[in-house]
């Protein structure tokens with residue numbers, strides 16, 4: 001009798017566990033990594049070689065057109081994954097749009113950015129296979145070049161060539177990703193996925209094949225936390241560094257050649273005659289078009305949109321700035337006094353500052369134009385287009401950028417400072433939002449305040465563009 005009860009209990013327990021395991025997966029990178037683990041476990045008989053796992057995922061996702069087949073082995077064999085997993089991979093991986101503004105085939109990563117899985121997986125597979133002699137190298141074609149080619153085709157610039165970013169319905173259980181404007185042929189999530197495909201492909205192919213598991217590599221890259229030194233003490237291979245690593249890996253002229261090749265290959269595969277006009281002239285056109293890509297994704301820092309940090313709407317009617325502006329004002333938040341190291345922590349800081357500015361100060365919105373966290377991101381405050389409330393009497397002529405933390409006695413992380421000093425500044429100048437000879441000043445130079453703290457104020461005096469007060 002006892003054993004029967006025992007068996008029954010066990011059976012019920014297993015049922016409960018399997019039901020739990022079948023809880024629908026969301027569009028979070030952690031759920032995707034779980035799915036990869038499941039494929040690896042099923043694959044374990046034949047070894048869970050990353051290239052084999054990637055091929056199975058590609059087969060399940062149905063990514064197998066002529067362009068892909070030109071670089072990667074045929075994956076048209078019948079799918080062999082369990083039905084639930086197959087259903088998940090089929091909806092989670094292929095990139096596309098549903099309606100006008102819902103982007104599919106993208107996942108939310110723990111650092112708050114959104115990544116398209118298709119270029120990520122194709123890039124890694126291409127790079128892993130190119131270790132094998134005689135295989136064509138399709139790394140840049142499969143991650144970037146084909147989609148960039150589409151974005152640069154004449155007439156495709158109406159809605160903007162690149163971007164936009166977007167917002168998730170939920171950060172804990174994300175399912176729907178809505179773009180923040182009309183879709184271009186190359187969204188921010190596609191750019192993130194493509195850069196990650198290039199970065200992770202290089203990493204995977206550089207390691208000894210044996211013990212590497214795709215799921216562990218993805219976990220290391222996307223899910224690793226930061227210690228008190230922020231990105232200064234973090235390993236290089238971490239998703240928050242994707243733009244800087246990518247910038248170190250490819251030069252714009254090389255990218256232009258890859259785009260030209262991809263477009264040419266597309267035409268040939270479609271049986272169309274080769275495009276008219278010399279290669280040189282076409283390359284010029286591509287190079288010209290790529291400038292905007294370089295500006296948006298290689299010069300500009302990653303900016304976390306308001307919807308991701310959970311901003312309340314603007315109150316009242318914002319005043320439009322007349323660009324380009326001439327000043328960049330540097331602040332520290334003072335409260336919160338600690339640097340923030342995760343999306344959750346920085347977002348909570350942003351919300352509490354916005355609450356304070358709106359409710360206690362009676363302002364329309366968070367005062368700053370942008371805020372720098374120590375998690376590797378800039379957070380969007382009032383942004384590039386709307387006048388802030390940061391530097392009394394000077395809000396119409398400059399952007400106000402604040403570092404989260406108190407920097408009277410110590411400095412922000414080197415990485416956070418570089419993000420503002422190099423990336424945000426060149427992003428602003430390159431995008432026509434700041435004049436190229438702009439002046440950088442600390443808040444205390446124009447208003448009677450201790451901001452941005454003694455230590456940070458000493459530091460920025462050595463920065464390019466630092467200027468004395470004009471009387």
Ligand SMILES: *[C@@H]1O[C@H](CO)[C@@H](O)[C@H](O)[C@H]1NC(C)=O
Pocket residue numbers: 408409450454
């Ligand atoms: C900032 O630090 C200085 C010492 O460098 C100290 O004298 C001053 O009181 C501090 N200011 C604030 C606002 O804490």
Ligand SMILES: *[C@@H]1O[C@H](CO)[C@@H](O)[C@H](O)[C@H]1NC(C)=O
Pocket residue numbers: 435437439
């Ligand atoms: C910046 O450049 C413009 C035109 O090139 C010039 O008129 C202006 O005086 C310069 N401003 C400063 C602060 O040097």
